[in-house]
Structures are given as C-alpha cells and as structure tokens.
Amino acid sequence: MKYKSLWLGCLALMVLLSCRQNAELPYLGQTTLQDGKTVHHKVGTFACYSQDSQLVDNAVLSQHIYVADFFFTSCPSICPRVIKEMMKINDRFKDEPMVKLVSFTIDPKRDDVARLKLYADNLGIDQSKWYFLTGDKDAVLDLANTFFVPAFEDKDAPGGFDHSGKIILVDKEGHVRSFSEGTDPETTPKLLDDIQTLVDTYKKATK
Amino acid sequence: MFMCFVVLLASCNESPYMQGKRLYAANCANCHMDDGSGLASLIPPLKSSKLIGDVSMACVIAYGIRDTIFRDSVFLPREMPSFTRLSETEVTNIINYVNHTWHNDFKETTILDVEAALKKCPK
Numbered sequence: 001m002k003y004k005s006l007w008l009g010c011l012a013l014m015v016l017l018s019c020r021q022n023a024e025l026p027y028l029g030q031t032t033l034q035d036g037k038t039v040h041h042k043v044g045t046f047a048c049y050s051q052d053s054q055l056v057d058n059a060v061l062s063q064h065i066y067v068a069d070f071f072f073t074s075c076p077s078i079c080p081r082v083i084k085e086m087m088k089i090n091d092r093f094k095d096e097p098m099v100k101l102v103s104f105t106i107d108p109k110r111d112d113v114a115r116l117k118l119y120a121d122n123l124g125i126d127q128s129k130w131y132f133l134t135g136d137k138d139a140v141l142d143l144a145n146t147f148f149v150p151a152f153e154d155k156d157a158p159g160g161f162d163h164s165g166k167i168i169l170v171d172k173e174g175h176v177r178s179f180s181e182g183t184d185p186e187t188t189p190k191l192l193d194d195i196q197t198l199v200d201t202y203k204k205a206t207k
Numbered sequence: 208m209f210m211c212f213v214v215l216l217a218s219c220n221e222s223p224y225m226q227g228k229r230l231y232a233a234n235c236a237n238c239h240m241d242d243g244s245g246l247a248s249l250i251p252p253l254k255s256s257k258l259i260g261d262v263s264m265a266c267v268i269a270y271g272i273r274d275t276i277f278r279d280s281v282f283l284p285r286e287m288p289s290f291t292r293l294s295e296t297e298v299t300n301i302i303n304y305v306n307h308t309w310h311n312d313f314k315e316t317t318i319l320d321v322e323a324a325l326k327k328c329p330k
Binding site: 076077078080081083133 | 236237238240241244245246247248249250276278280282283284285286290
C-alpha cells in the first residue's frame with residue numbers, strides 16, 4: 001500500500017513535468033481557416049526608421065522574437081512606467097540575441113530619428129537590442145491595432161494621444177504570443193517567463 | 208497583550224503618511240515609480256534629488272518643472288506637469304510621504320510651511 005502511493009506520486013509528477021516541457025504559448029487573436037489550414041493572427045506590416053536611421057521592418061525582425069510597446073517621448077502619463085517595465089525585460093534578456101525590443105512612437109511628427117536617439121541615449125540602454133521606431137503617423141496608429149493596442153489622437157488626453165500601455169510579445173513569424181500590462185509591474189514576471197518559453201521553443205526546434 | 212501585538216503589527220506595516228502614499232501612487236508613481244527610482248537620466252531618482260527635504264518641493268508639485276534636454280539642434284522635453292488641483296493639505300501629505308520614505312534626515316513638514324513656500328514660488 002505504501003509503495004502503491006509512492007508509485008502513484010511519481011506517476012503524477014512525471015505527468016506534470018511532461019506537461020510543463022510541452023507547454024507552448026497560445027496564439028492570440030483571431031484564427032481563421034484558409035484552404036483547410038489554420039492561419040493565426042499576425043501583426044501588420046511596417047517599415048520604420050530607428051534611432052540610428054536604420055530601416056526596420058517585419059523582415060528585419062523575422063530572425064528575432066520581440067516585445068513591442070507604443071509610446072511617445074513627451075508622454076506625461078503612462079509611458080515612463082511602461083518603458084521602465086521594458087527596461088526590466090531588456091536587463092533580463094541582455095545576453096540573449098534572439099530577443100529584441102521595439103518601441104513605436106505614436107507621435108512621429110515630434111519624435112523624429114534625432115529625438116528618439118536623444119531619448120535612447122538618456123535611457124542608457126543597449127541600442128543594438130532596442131529599436132525606437134518612427135514612421136508615418138496614421139500607419140503607426142493602424143499598426144497598433146494589429147498589436148491589440150488601442151492608440152489614437154485625442155486633444156483632451158495628456159500629451160494629445162490616448163493609448164494603452166500593453167507590452168506585446170511577437171514571435172519570429174509575426175504572431176502575438178503573450179502580453180503584459182506595462183502599467184502594472186505585477187504582470188511583468190509572467191511575460192518574462194513567456195519570453196523564456198518562446199526562446200526555449202525555438203532553440204529546441206533547431207536542435 | 209493582544210492589543211499590543213495588533214498595534215505593533217499595524218505600526219510595522221503602514222507608513223505614517225498613508226494619505227500621502229495614496230496620493231503619491233495616484234499622481235506621482237507613473238513617472239517617479241513606486242520605489243522612487245524614476246527612469247534613468249530622464250527622470251532622476253527622488254532619493255538623490257536636491258528637493259528632498261526642501262519645502263520648495265511644494266512649488267514643484269503645484270506648478271511643475273519646465274526642463275528640456277538639448278543636444279545640438281535636437282531637444283527633448285523633460286517636464287513635470289503641474290498639480291494645481293491638489294490642495295495644500297494634499298501637497299503636504301505627499302511631501303511628508305516622500306521625505307519620510309527617501310530622505311535620511313526626515314523632518315515633518317506642516318501645512319503652514321507649505322502655505323508659506325507656495326507664496327514664494329517663482330512664477
């Protein structure tokens with residue numbers, strides 16, 4: 001009887017461990033069927049300039065998984081807190097070249113390449129890992145929707161823009177796989193775990 | 208004995224400036240962060256601020272700061288918004304919470320101190 005309980009315990013542990021190893025992140029957003037194949041939601045296409053005047057588009061990021069947020073440098077409300085959470089992600093994965101960070105400005109009229117460079121310099125971060133991107137305003141506001149981040153101009157909002165502070169995890173194929181609320185630091189540890197899970201999934205697939 | 212324990216437990220867990228703490232969370236923490244660490248050199252940490260322990264912090268809370276980072280012809284606003292909607296009592300509570308939490312040589316600021324400081328703010 002004693003041994004039976006022990007064996008049952010071991011079996012339960014093995015099942016739990018095997019579930020954990022196979023844990024994959026879900027695909028977020030609408031899934032459709034095309035020609036009998038399951039097609040997951042993808043973020044929109046973009047071509048923006050970074051703080052180093054480098055053209056960054058979907059193809060450049062297709063070798064990486066990345067976390068993205070939407071902000072603007074003169075934002076007086078939620079942006080500093082969201083950028084602070086992005087810095088935590090940056091610190092945790094600073095030695096993992098697969099992971100990049102992307103911050104799209106929703107105020108490209110004021111946030112040109114030079115201002116984004118000044119902003120990034122003042123953050124003191126590794127700028128080969130973290131892109132601050134500027135492009136066409138309407139295109140960026142539309143793009144935000146495909147990341148499930150509502151962003152729009154609102155003259156009554158602080159700084160002239162209303163937007164959510166979500167931080168979105170995107171895989172190499174452009175699918176949204178996880179997110180955190182950038183305004184709530186308590187949601188960051190789960191996102192950090194999810195990024196690690198996605199990194200591990202890709203590494204396991206290439207072995 | 209039980210009451211002593213309850214009082215002791217309460218005094219361990221709570222800042223003596225709870226309204227200041229709540230006001231800080233609602234008005235200040237998005238930029239200065241819950242731990243006062245700020246955001247790199249864009250928002251310097253409160254602990255090393257020249258305004259810590261200085262009653263002129265009342266002017267900064269009430270009227271904000273207009274600051275700009277320049278490099279060549281590029282500029283980046285580094286402004287703190289004004290909080291004129293806060294009452295003198297609320298400003299006092301925030302100052303006491305901030306000083307009590309991050310100033311090594313804490314002395315309580317009174318509403319009278321704040322009223323006097325606000326009259327002398329540079330316009």
